[in-house]
Amino acid sequence: MTQQNLYLGIDCGTQGTKAIVLDATSGKVLGLGAAAHTLISGANGRREQHTQEWLDAFTEATHRALQQAGVDGQDILGIGVSGQQHGLVLLDDSAQVLRPAKLWCDTETAPQNERLLEHLGGESGSLERLGVAIAPGYTVSKLLWTREQHPDVFARIAHILLPHDYLNYWLTGRAVAEYGDASGTGYFNVRTRAWDVALLQHIDPSGRLEAALPELIEANQRVGTILPAIAERLGINPTASVSSGGGDNMMGAIGTGNIAPGVITMSLGSSGTVYAFADQPNVSPQASVATFCSSSGGWLPLICTMNLTNATGVIRELFDLDLATFNALVAEAPIGADGVSMLPFLNGERVPALPHATGSVHGLTMTNLTRANLCRAVVEGTTFGLRYGLDLLRQTGLQSHSIRLIGGGSKSPVWRQMVADIMNTEVICTEQSEAAALGAAIQAAWSQSGDSLAALCDKCVSVDPASRTLPVAASVSAYQQAYARYQQLVATL
Template sequence: MYIGVDCGTQSTKVVVVDGEQGRILGEANRPHRLIEGAGGRREQDPGEWVAALIHGVKAAMAQAGIDGQAIRALAISGQQHGMVALDRHGNPVYPAKLWCDTETVAWNSRLIEQLGGPQGCLDRLGLILQTGYTASKLAWLREVHPDAYARIATLLLPHDYLNFWLTGERVAEAGDASGTGYFDTRARTWRRDVWGVLAPELDPDHVLPRLIDSHAAVGTLRPDAAEALGLPARVLVASGGGDNMLGAIGTGNIRAGRVTFSLGTSGTICAHSDTPVVPENAMLANFCSSHGSWLPLICTMNVTSATTRIRELFGLDLITFGERIAQAPIGADGVSVLPFFNGERVPMLPEATASFEGLSSVNTTQANLCRAVVEGATLGLRYGLEQCGPLAASVDEIRLIGGGAKSPVWRQMVADVTASSVVCPVVTDAAALGAAIQAAWCHQGGELEPLCQAMVTLDETSRAEPDSKGVAAYREVYARYRGHLNRQHGVATAE
């Protein structure tokens, strides 16, 4: 038996998986609090992640009805980019600054300039720095909170921090490290020259974690951690990875031709590549995968985070919200939403705000507003898919995960907007499942592909094929969306 954990922005999810039959025996979920403030500040207390992990493992084990002695290994999937800076005692010097924090826009721009502009970033890192990455957070802390910065003994990502709590080991792997902004995604190593620009006072040999392979074990559980979780200390802790990397494993996206869309708090598009990708712009990130290859990735910042705001504004539950979306026609009678409540990464508009376009006394209805915000989030993902270039052209199937994937209306919308076949895995919490699969890979050895074949099952009842009328209608709606992007934010329309 194996445990997979996904420490996300909104909650920690835990699954207990039968490694032989690929069945989920138990699962649990515990929410996190988000600390928000002026200027785009979004932070969390890492201690809440530990509490959620302990609660989730115990609850999932209880639901599975199995003893802890049956567990062989576990792995952690974590929200990417978060800055977890620890002092010499292993305590945070400042709350974890998250991927969706946009308070560090100016510091990111300054770093890009110091590294020689976009081309300098590409030459050193294989990608172009973005505000969400860890690097600008550290630069911000250095300038704004120098006392906290001076106490840093270790710098970790969220999933690395949970591995540290579990094992006492300070390690990282290439997939999650790709999103720090001081890691060479082609050579799979820390970039000391970039670190020297970013944090010249801190010795990278002491502050940065040791890099391990994605199929390697971090170690076994510390006695205190084992006792808190109700597991034996011999349980292996696999390397884990970023939520996008483990989500790819959890959807079987480990070969060319497959694309994973995540309709979660944020929206992500990731493909598979056997070789590093040379991005044509800053929006496509040449990340490493957590299975030894590369995972070119696009991330939009407003998907269910945007739709939830409108749903809750109207006081609707998920079922009623879905009914409202279905009641409105494609294009929401001319209502368009640029849902940039959290700023936006794709397109690169970190300081943007949301806007509603085309409202009139006739079309301002609850149904149209509900549909328009979902369409806005989905059209943003189509814009992101276009940035993938040749990788997008080779897509034969989109595997859809995240909370939004549970909506039949939304699945059909994705199929029509992208003109692609769409299907969900049976387990839509793919990052947690991917973590369990990686744990099995670490414990059993061998190849990853057979494990994915055994443990990733597609839900054919969820499959949505593009409808020719819907595809044609969304072609016009997308053109309208691009027009609004151009007029509001100067994002040029496609030729």
């Protein structure tokens, strides 16, 4: 029997934590576990979470994954952590969390972001200085908001951490950050890969924030060894090492084998993301493109749409449809939904950049107002948003011979065909849909084993041949017309 090399990959997302056990020798995922989180929501766009829920979910998901894998936790050699990006976790000097973590989807800090953007000289000034245009979801406006709304909390800040940094701190007692996740803070320069200390001094001239920054480490460096008490709590080997980890998109890139130019990863989740590896920081003049660093030694230009399966879900609920019936209705309607167009901007929108937009339906007549056309129009509308973003990425010189599709929507053959036709690119799903957790486990093996990341991805990331979907020429041109209609409607906003 071959010797197993077991690694734990954790993905702490908005809705819950996933854990996987990976055997890096065979490349197989042996077990999967999950546990849910709850969200604190407020009327003014507040979206926060108690960090204790992450620790409880981390523990529960790990126990479930080990149990399903049927392995001894004492055989785990290393852990990698993927975390939701942009969130703010503040600790005092005795390592106590000062308040609930403010999340990426929190918009309460929009006024603070507006003022910081003005200070940077608008979107173009922000792009020039940082390589990204700061947006309300980023971490930097959360710091200014804390200073203004909770001065007592602000005065006690000793550590400023992102969600995955915080989990690494809990595991090892060491506060560090890596370039990929740090790119989404808004106080980090993606070209030079360094903190923008002057921007933090603008928020607080005392130097408190600068002193609270974690040390930056490389993607293949280890944070340290797991603390004995945490190893006991998780039921794993006390000599297990903890890798740098990263943001969920960066880990998703590794987990889909997107570590060299030519592959594009597209996630069809509640929001939609499209990203690709680049070996140079080609910063787009378009503020919608975030040229983050990757967690594999390069860059990861990325776009994010705010409305995807959350929008299709609303239409499903409206007509009280299960997934199979919904997909059947989408397939029943023709391309272009008989002239019905939906701009599904129910949450406002980031790509196209319409933060204050609302959703709308256009082109309705007595004959085309059917359930099937509305179901099709919402899926087309959300997918056109991804096409809009992909076009922005392609303008930065990204080439794509294939799209790796992940997320809940990727399980629908109808949607896969739609993506292939609208993007005019071959689409294929990865075998492991929990790409971020897989990427975290692969990164843990990379930092521990000395194997090359490419060799590990070749072994551990496999595509599902049955999901391979090619564009159909006639459909590509029919969608082109429907997409032109979508662009005209967006232009009027």
